[in-house]
Amino acid sequence: MDFPVFHLDGMGNRWLIALIAILHVLINHGLAVGMMPLVAAMEWYGEKKKDPRWDNLAFQILFVCFLITTTVGALTGVGIWLSVSLVNPYSIGSLIRVFFWAWFTEWLVFITEVCLILAYTLTWKKWSERGGIWKKRHIRLGFALAFFSWVTMAIIVAILGFMMDPGNWLTDHSFWTGVLNPLYLPQLAFRTPLAAAMAGIIAMFLILFFTAKRDAFRNAALRAVGAWTLAFAPFVVVAGWWYYTSVPAAMQGNLGVALATMEFEDWQTKFLQIALFTAVTILVVVQFAISRPHLLPKAALLVPFVAILWMTGHFERVREFIRKPYVIGQYMYANGLRVDDYALLQRDGILKYATYSNPLTGAEKVGLPENLTEAQRSNLLHRIQKGKDVFMDTCSRCHTGQGVNSISGILQKMFGDQEWSTDLTAGTFEFMHYTRPFMPPFPGTKDELVLLGEYLAQLQRSKAVIPGAQSVGITVNPVSAARLAETKRQIKGDAQ
Amino acid sequence: MNPIPVPRDIPLPMPAPEPILVAVLVIFFLMHIVFVNFMVGGALLTLYYQLRGLKERRYDHLAYEIASTITANKSLAVVLGVGPLLAINTLYTVYFYTANALTGAFWISIVPLVITAFVLTYIHKYLWHQMERAKAFHIALAGIICLLFLFIPLIFLTNINLMLFPDKWASVQGFFSALMLPNVFSRYAHFILACPAMTGLFMVWLFRRKDEAEIDGTGFGRAELMRKGYQWALWPTMAQFIVGPIAMLTLPKTEVALHSVWAVFGVAILVSLGMAHLMFAETRRDAAEIGRSFVPICALMLVVVSLMGVGRHLYREAAVTPHRELIRAKTQDYMGKAEEAKREADAAAAARRKK
Numbered sequence: 001m002d003f004p005v006f007h008l009d010g011m012g013n014r015w016l017i018a019l020i021a022i023l024h025v026l027i028n029h030g031l032a033v034g035m036m037p038l039v040a041a042m043e044w045y046g047e048k049k050k051d052p053r054w055d056n057l058a059f060q061i062l063f064v065c066f067l068i069t070t071t072v073g074a075l076t077g078v079g080i081w082l083s084v085s086l087v088n089p090y091s092i093g094s095l096i097r098v099f100f101w102a103w104f105t106e107w108l109v110f111i112t113e114v115c116l117i118l119a120y121t122l123t124w125k126k127w128s129e130r131g132g133i134w135k136k137r138h139i140r141l142g143f144a145l146a147f148f149s150w151v152t153m154a155i156i157v158a159i160l161g162f163m164m165d166p167g168n169w170l171t172d173h174s175f176w177t178g179v180l181n182p183l184y185l186p187q188l189a190f191r192t193p194l195a196a197a198m199a200g201i202i203a204m205f206l207i208l209f210f211t212a213k214r215d216a217f218r219n220a221a222l223r224a225v226g227a228w229t230l231a232f233a234p235f236v237v238v239a240g241w242w243y244y245t246s247v248p249a250a251m252q253g254n255l256g257v258a259l260a261t262m263e264f265e266d267w268q269t270k271f272l273q274i275a276l277f278t279a280v281t282i283l284v285v286v287q288f289a290i291s292r293p294h295l296l297p298k299a300a301l302l303v304p305f306v307a308i309l310w311m312t313g314h315f316e317r318v319r320e321f322i323r324k325p326y327v328i329g330q331y332m333y334a335n336g337l338r339v340d341d342y343a344l345l346q347r348d349g350i351l352k353y354a355t356y357s358n359p360l361t362g363a364e365k366v367g368l369p370e371n372l373t374e375a376q377r378s379n380l381l382h383r384i385q386k387g388k389d390v391f392m393d394t395c396s397r398c399h400t401g402q403g404v405n406s407i408s409g410i411l412q413k414m415f416g417d418q419e420w421s422t423d424l425t426a427g428t429f430e431f432m433h434y435t436r437p438f439m440p441p442f443p444g445t446k447d448e449l450v451l452l453g454e455y456l457a458q459l460q461r462s463k464a465v466i467p468g469a470q471s472v473g474i475t476v477n478p479v480s481a482a483r484l485a486e487t488k489r490q491i492k493g494d495a496q
Numbered sequence: 497m498n499p500i501p502v503p504r505d506i507p508l509p510m511p512a513p514e515p516i517l518v519a520v521l522v523i524f525f526l527m528h529i530v531f532v533n534f535m536v537g538g539a540l541l542t543l544y545y546q547l548r549g550l551k552e553r554r555y556d557h558l559a560y561e562i563a564s565t566i567t568a569n570k571s572l573a574v575v576l577g578v579g580p581l582l583a584i585n586t587l588y589t590v591y592f593y594t595a596n597a598l599t600g601a602f603w604i605s606i607v608p609l610v611i612t613a614f615v616l617t618y619i620h621k622y623l624w625h626q627m628e629r630a631k632a633f634h635i636a637l638a639g640i641i642c643l644l645f646l647f648i649p650l651i652f653l654t655n656i657n658l659m660l661f662p663d664k665w666a667s668v669q670g671f672f673s674a675l676m677l678p679n680v681f682s683r684y685a686h687f688i689l690a691c692p693a694m695t696g697l698f699m700v701w702l703f704r705r706k707d708e709a710e711i712d713g714t715g716f717g718r719a720e721l722m723r724k725g726y727q728w729a730l731w732p733t734m735a736q737f738i739v740g741p742i743a744m745l746t747l748p749k750t751e752v753a754l755h756s757v758w759a760v761f762g763v764a765i766l767v768s769l770g771m772a773h774l775m776f777a778e779t780r781r782d783a784a785e786i787g788r789s790f791v792p793i794c795a796l797m798l799v800v801v802s803l804m805g806v807g808r809h810l811y812r813e814a815a816v817t818p819h820r821e822l823i824r825a826k827t828q829d830y831m832g833k834a835e836e837a838k839r840e841a842d843a844a845a846a847a848r849r850k851k
Contacts, residue, residue: 093506096511
């Protein structure tokens, strides 16, 4: 890899992205895309019925959304970028080169969205007091906000869809072929009603806080928002089915391997079960809220909410299935190496082209075999150092040393307490992409496989945590330094 | 000395001609940083006036007026930062990502730190009147917000500074060692001083447009409030005449000569002198006259800020250009080799299939 390797050995690099992204999707779908049209509709309804209670409730719900979306929502959005650029700079760097204008447009829409939510929230009281045309304008502002929230999602979904299946982009390399990939519409169609239903459930939960138990308005509000939620439920099912049936076709391009298919079938079955469970809980709880609103405990609404979260989470996981072993379908593997790099790296070795080395720490050197002469020890450490670089450059984007999805855990499961000799490990890694089709093939030479094996044998002895460049820094490979001098001479020569 | 690393770039073409990306970077960054100035300066001034409000009640009202503006300004600061982030990712991919990785733990902590600062800012503003009885706690909250707002820019600055100096990459071990690189603290001081100065101008704008009833609510006269704004703008700007040149002179030497950078900053200093003169004149004016030079002052500030942005970009280019040539050569060389190896492998695979 050609960037210093940021690495989290405990939670794992992917979890850093996942945590931030899950939080963001949750807020974006539940509190922005789905909620803004609901709030605007409530305000409109209150104005139509000349009932200030609706207005009041709509404002209270909006204020909660405002507080959360402009803090956690906005920052987790930026956080996805920051975390991906740390964990897999190659993939995000490539995506930005392709999708710059999509992101740029999304950003302009995002600015509009932020200005609108500020205006919508901060002018609510003033414009409502003025009444008449001002109130109508305010309601229109709400629907404009709802529209722009949806547009930001519509743009981002194109990029997500692209990562799963770049479609014709691989041959065409144009922006629009990337955007109009085959999974775009089904995904957007699924997320839209999902967001609306999610917002409905959250709004019902908030209504229980903002209205009194015996208040007749609570019943009316729960009924109306319940109807909203139920209205979107069938669309979730229909669009979910569309998406679900589009996935295998998209997947065939990547994998046709039985094992992956089996795993995918497991995913599908589970998705169906969770979707069914979610649909039933929504139906039951919403029906209950409509028919017996005064008996509805707050906790009851948590059930469909958690079910929707579970379904969304499981739904998001499909991207991994379709995508793996790639991070950008058929263009770049999950380790950040391009498919087209493989021939070179497997011929000459990855270390030859690695600019950086990841220095071994004291803890990582613990437990070296005894009875070695100083020369043998130094030679072994040199090889372990190289093995560590192979690990960091080819494995560490998905695997930790000791934490989540750790290589130690996997090897322990495979080989137990016996010594993880290079015969065992290198032999396994050479062919692992056949037995584990979600993994990229090993990109280096056979010698590098052995070096990797020696490092892992040392990892078994040291049980050390692997630090990232963010704490121990990097060293520059001497090969690279020599080549630098040569390149400098060349550039000077060209200039003359 | 550590060898200078020359990594490869991402082998995909730029999505737009370079000048367009540079324009996006420079223009939107300046818009972003102005709102960051309002946000950080607003937090500092709020704390200051809240403390003065302990003795004289009307300062507390003034603090509230300023605090009320932070929440909108902070939202604009964040959202306007995304565009330049996108452009810097594209234009300086290797430099920016490398600096990010080397200070990774602090870099990613920007997310929770900013969230915390924003949530506290909301609590501080929206529970202002409820917290009247717990004034010490309320002020402590403002203090924490200020500390967070003062620390977060330091992370950005450290990163942006580190990115310019590939010769330092191998010697950095985490955020704190990157923090100690030359020029970080002088640039930081330059930025921090700009916060009250910009917020001072913002105060003038704010109190110029408020209606009489709102002005009366603060317990100050309009001219008094505007004068305070001008004073905030003036004195930190005066200090910039010392700090600015220090930040400029401590810039690490580059292979390329920096004449254009010096020229741009030189003009900026001259324009600033004119602006400071007008600010000073405004602080001396009476109620009938004050505010007369507001528009010219803002126009000059726009010129100064734009020159700063241009100078900053010219220096960045001077710092990385020779190294970027090396990267370009290395990437080309690598891509040539990769293509050749792929052809070789494809031919070998085709030959095997024939057999």
